[in-house]
Amino acid sequence: MISMRRGARRRRRGWRIAATVTAVLLAAAVALTAIAFPSVAATTCPGCYGLERLRPGLYAELGLAPAERRHVAEVVDQANQRVRAFFGGRVSSPDVLVCLSDDCYRRIGGGRERGIAVLNRSVMLSPRGVDPVIASHELTHVELHARLDGADVPQWFDEGLAVLVSDDPRYLAPAGDRCLLDSRRALPATLADWLRTASANPHVYAEAACRVSRWAGRNGGTKALPTLIERLSTGEAVPLALSGPQRPLEAPSSHISRRARSVARTLFSADT
Ligand SMILES: [Zn+2]
Numbered sequence: 001m002i003s004m005r006r007g008a009r010r011r012r013r014g015w016r017i018a019a020t021v022t023a024v025l026l027a028a029a030v031a032l033t034a035i036a037f038p039s040v041a042a043t044t045c046p047g048c049y050g051l052e053r054l055r056p057g058l059y060a061e062l063g064l065a066p067a068e069r070r071h072v073a074e075v076v077d078q079a080n081q082r083v084r085a086f087f088g089g090r091v092s093s094p095d096v097l098v099c100l101s102d103d104c105y106r107r108i109g110g111g112r113e114r115g116i117a118v119l120n121r122s123v124m125l126s127p128r129g130v131d132p133v134i135a136s137h138e139l140t141h142v143e144l145h146a147r148l149d150g151a152d153v154p155q156w157f158d159e160g161l162a163v164l165v166s167d168d169p170r171y172l173a174p175a176g177d178r179c180l181l182d183s184r185r186a187l188p189a190t191l192a193d194w195l196r197t198a199s200a201n202p203h204v205y206a207e208a209a210c211r212v213s214r215w216a217g218r219n220g221g222t223k224a225l226p227t228l229i230e231r232l233s234t235g236e237a238v239p240l241a242l243s244g245p246q247r248p249l250e251a252p253s254s255h256i257s258r259r260a261r262s263v264a265r266t267l268f269s270a271d272t
Contacts, residue, residue: 039109043122046097049108059097061104072098072130079135079166083143086165087226092146094139095122098130113270117141120269134271137166141269144229151233154243155194156187158269160208161225164216171206177217179210187211187244191269215242 042049046059054060060072076096084090094117099105105126110116114129115138123138140162144153163171164178172178187208188194197204216222218241232238 037109038107039116039118039124042108043095043097043118043124046095046108050104051097051099051108057093057095059095061099061101064100068100072100075130075132075135078132079139082132082136082167083139083165086140086222087143087147088223090143092139092143094142096135096139097122097124099125100127100130102127111270115271117269120145129271133166133168137162137168137271138269140165147226147229148233151235153232153238154187154189155191156189156204156208157212157238157242159194159198159205159271160210160212162271163205163209164213164222164225168205168209171203171209172213178213179206181206182210182214183207184244195270211242211244215239 038049042051046053050062051059052062054069054073058073058076060069064072076098080090097108099108099110105124108124110124110126113126114131115123115125115134117123117138120142123135123142125135125138129135129138141158144158144161171180173180181203185207187204188197194204212225213222216224219228228239228242
């Protein structure tokens with residue numbers, strides 16, 4: 001009888017130790033994530049990083065004037081509308097975190113980019129990215145990945161699509177054939193290669209947009225793209241007619257920034 005009670009006590013003590021160790025490990029993992037990847041932590045708990053909720057899914061830095069809050073909401077509304085119109089609806093509804101000061105953006109883990117799609121689930125906009133073009137670009141990354149449902153596409157397709165949906169005047173002609181830069185080279189397929197190439201030469205966005213917009217032009221217009229994405233989500237490869245020539249990409253001469261390396265490791269889509 002006594003040895004049975006002792007056995008039960010030992011088991012209870014064992015469970016308590018296991019529970020304590022698990023709690024300590026979890027707390028350590030949360031703390032490490034917050035230190036190593038503040039943007040992941042900030043998008044998980046915007047309030048912990050000094051942002052306030054303007055409405056469900058939209059957070060901005062504390063203390064903005066009413067006109068600034070209205071501006072932020074309008075920019076995000078216009079960007080959402082752009083994405084919805086292009087895809088004919090939405091399957092994603094990411095949280096959007098907006099900073100109007102560099103201090104705020106640094107605090108939530110941002111760098112020198114205008115915006116980031118964090119893990120393709122949430123969007124952070126820097127003071128230079130509070131604009132319907134940048135916001136819809138980042139929202140497109142999230143929408144595409146929600147539609148792909150885990151299927152992989154080359155990074156240049158992801159970026160070219162985002163330029164097209166956001167109607168980015170830096171990289172697209174205003175009408176007709178929207179191609180500004182038709183290149184004869186293979187474009188970066190991985191996020192790491194994309195960040196390396198784009199940090200050396202942002203015109204690669206125009207090359208990617210050229211491929212995607214010309215393919216859409218040959219296939220009945222931009223409404224062909226949501227249909228293509230549906231096919232890609234089943235594991236089909238990007239059509240050869242879209243990916244274009246496959247000559248090897250020249251290595252960019254400029255150095256890779258530490259920021260680019262770190263975002264590449266963590267699957268962030270950071271955009272200039
Ligand atoms: Zn992008």
